[in-house]
Amino acid sequence: MSRKDLTPNPVDDVPPAPAPPPDPQRQPPPPPQPSQTWNAPPVVWRPAPPEPEDPAADDATDLPGSSGEHLLQTTYGSRDRAERFYRDQMCEALNDEMVEFVRRMEMAFVATADAKGEADCSLRCGPPGFIQVLDRDHIAYPEYRGNGVMASLGNICENPHIGIMLIDFVRDRIGLHINGRAMIVDDDEMRAEFDGIPEDVERGRTPERWVLVEVDEAYIHCRKHIPRMLHADSDQAWGTDDVKRKGGDYFDVRKARKARKAASRERVPAFQSRVNGS
Incomplete structure (x- = not known):
């Protein structure tokens, strides 16, 4: 009967070092908000497709409109109506x-x-x-x-x-x-x-x-x-440079951007103060 090897394995038998106790003065930063982590995907512009072959190119009459118009008129069955409109209503x-x-x-x-x-x-x-x-x-x-x-x-x-x-x-x-x-x-x-x-x-x-x-x-x-519609009298400020009379920030674009900028300035000092323990 062989003797059991009781030599400690330096890899398996050595207990891991204990984790250092958390520093009460150093707290992790708050998790980022979705608006801070989400990035818009890159915009990939498709190259302009080649101009479609004009189904009306062989006609004896030089029709108004584009090749795309003529192609869709043929595709959707509206060519007769379109040619009637060209003939009756289009002016040079x-x-x-x-x-x-x-x-x-x-x-x-x-x-x-x-x-x-x-x-x-x-x-x-x-x-x-x-x-x-x-x-x-x-x-x-x-x-x-x-x-x-x-x-x-x-x-x-x-x-x-x-x-x-x-x-x-x-x-x-x-x-x-x-x-x-x-x-x-x-x-x-x-x-x-x-x-x-x-x-x-x-x-x-x-x-x-x-x-x-x-x-x-x-x-x-x-x-x-x-x-x-009907004409209505109004106090129109024609030619004014007054921001409010021109409509100001009607859609709140400037207001929202100022709010985001202010919030960004407030988050940075708060994080630094927690890191420095103040």
Whole structure:
């Protein structure tokens, strides 16, 4: 019978060293909040797909619209309706009725995009006639002092294509699309080039520059989804630089950012004081 080896195993039989007692003066920092640990996933932009083959390219008639329009018209079975609309309603310049319509409009929605296709839509307002009809092929609207961002004008610098939407919500409930190419013209150059530009300061505002648009196409926007609205008197602070009268921080963006910044400043000293034992 063999003798049992009673030699201690240096690995298995040596008891582990006891853990050091916790330091009452040193507490771990509080667990981070989800908003501190979550990071937005990276944005991966897909490359622009190639322009689809235009199913209408072989037609004898050069149809308005894009290859994408024509492709979806064929896919969804609306090509006959679309061609009827092109034939009956699309114009390459403003007609008399469109000229009259533009001259009585008080607002316009202006769509632009930069060279990458990043889009922006902005609102422009003024008294009837603030959009100047220079001739059937050209219109212009004034640019006043704003927030300094220059979103629309910046896009036009990179990409001249522009879409303007005019809607009559009050009288006839109808809309007009004007698509074309735009350029930026300083106010003094605009007045030297074109007669009839209003000299009066409108509602306390003087144009700094103008957007001159060469019309490529104009067409109707039907009334079936346009709500009826009424004119109402209001104490509008036209041209004001008063932050509150302009709307201030209506959506609480600045307020929320200030609160997050203040909370961040408060967390750092509290953690340091616990580490230092004070």
